[in-house]
Amino acid sequence: MLAIKYEKPWDVTCVNTEKPAPGQGEALIKVRSAGICGSDIGAFRGTNPLVTYPRIIGHEIAGEIISIPENKKGLKAGDHVIVDPYMYCGACYPCSLGRTNCCEDLKVLGVHVDGGMSEYFTHPADMLWKLPDDMPWELAPIAEPLTIALHGIHRGRLKKGEHVAIIGAGPIGILAAMGALAYGAEPIMIDLVEERLEEARRLGVRYTIQSGKEDVAAKTAGYTDGRMAELVMECSGANAAIQMSLDIAANAGRITFTGWPKNETPLMTGTITKKEVDILGARTSANEFEEAIELIHTGKVDAGKILTKVISLQEAPEAIRDIEKNPGNYMKVNVVM
Template sequence: MKSVVVTKPKEYKIIESEIPELNSDYEVLIKMKAAGVCGSDYHIYHGTNPNSTYPLIPGHENVGVVEKVGSKVTMVKEGDHVAIDLIITCGECYQCKIGRENICENVLVRGSGTDGGFREYLTAPEDDVYIIPKNIPFKDAALIEPYAIGAHTTTRGRVVSDDIVFILGAGTIGTIIMQTCKAKGATVISCDINQESLERAKGYGADYIINSQNENIIEKVQEITKGKGVTIAFDAACFQGSLTSLFEKGLIRNAGRIVSLGFCTEPEAISQAMIDVRELDLIGSRMSAYQFEPVIKDFEEKKYNLDGIVTDFIKFSQIDKVFYNIDHPNPKVKKMVILFD
């Protein structure tokens, strides 16, 4: 089998090896079918992901077919289509016990802290795989993980139908959060500097769009919300100052929630007063917990319009194209998915 290994920042190679053996009776062998390429894979390749180790096989948005099962496996069988969870947890710590396994104190992430799915076969414990109905094509199933993020972050933010939501960033994750908020019945304002991304967000259901390149965010939000401000804001842009901008007077109303989703390490300029005067909630959000199964059900019910969310499907045999696109950012390449034979 072939694997793609990032040996160190900005260097990768394709290695040949034997198909892995099962490490325990509870494991399954999976033949990869599709793997999404995420912003964090860009950071891994560029050496700017604080959580990645090298050498590393990237890829955390993985789906495939079960090819072999260990003798004690009971929940999946050969031939099942599965999505593979990215999170490996201890099951013992405080966070695991209170249902926050995504932030387990011993968490290991497939595709960043340990090897991921940019390879033809991998093994995983049966507990880490979720069966996908066969009518969901693999090319769509690769999006289960990013939609699990949408489900998680909107759960963290407690989004309900009464909410009027502001989403900074209309890239793939911003769009997925927007669709998830819409599915929960909320009203959504998408904001970005790229008009094409905004038009796209509108096509996927955004109620309002703001181009912050040529429109004043606060004025527009005030106009849309009739002077009240939004009830919740998501930072899906994650650049220095993006989080601070959500605290600007007029954007969010008293008792609002602000959800942050990035790993930007630059300091922000948020004072206690900015939080306390309006009694805002600042909520952190990372990956997802217990969202794969509900999202698989949503996909089965065709709850989300997935058409065009992936802009580039690339064959595993043409993996060089993936790294070329990572090195040559093109606004038209919004989301890549690697397809295996």
């Protein structure tokens, strides 16, 4: 079969490799679509210290079941599914709480173990989620990054009518804004790049702030009648943005950190105490797949609007190289087979 493989940083090829055979409790899947994620670009650059090489990439994976053992979800051969890529042990303390995304021995597809950007893939049968038969393959992989955005929303306890300031208008930030709109909240999108803010406005976001040119705190105050944002979602991982989140959070507000900074960030703990803000980590996702699938399938989140390009598997290496060179030209690229 064909697969997209990193031999080492900066070395991506479409290779011929052995078709996998399912082990105990695993399903064999004919992969029909796969998303190229920002983390795949980080792995290409060699800037993600968690990635080991050589590695078949891909964690946004949808396909058709070829074979599957009996499992509690009632899935069968021929069903369309999306893969939960966060493999957990089920025995540690966070797993016992249902917070499997915080597993002490978490393995992520395409990072710690081989992913599924390939023609066939095997995966634990109980970590598959059924897709509607009429969901377009080019949209299906977007359910995975949407789960990450939803996890940040849920960790931050966002309510209808509240303002959520979202820092970083990349795919996760844009999907968080679309999710907030679907649930009746008011997103405020913050980014350095005007083109990304234009994209947010095109998708229905009324309030935007270009952080390199505008006073973010003053604009946030103006949008919220002085209250500031009840929830701040930091989706960029930039140290300055993490610090900014305290300035724009409301008194008694919440902050969720979804972005992963490369370096430690000093924070004004006096502001945390004065405002009594809740600061929460938001790592990947846990139990949001059904919700994400429903939001996309019903059109409550119009996932097609963030899809920049659809490519073949053989075109993926060149696409990865170009996304790395010209990230501003792309929002989401999906491979369809």
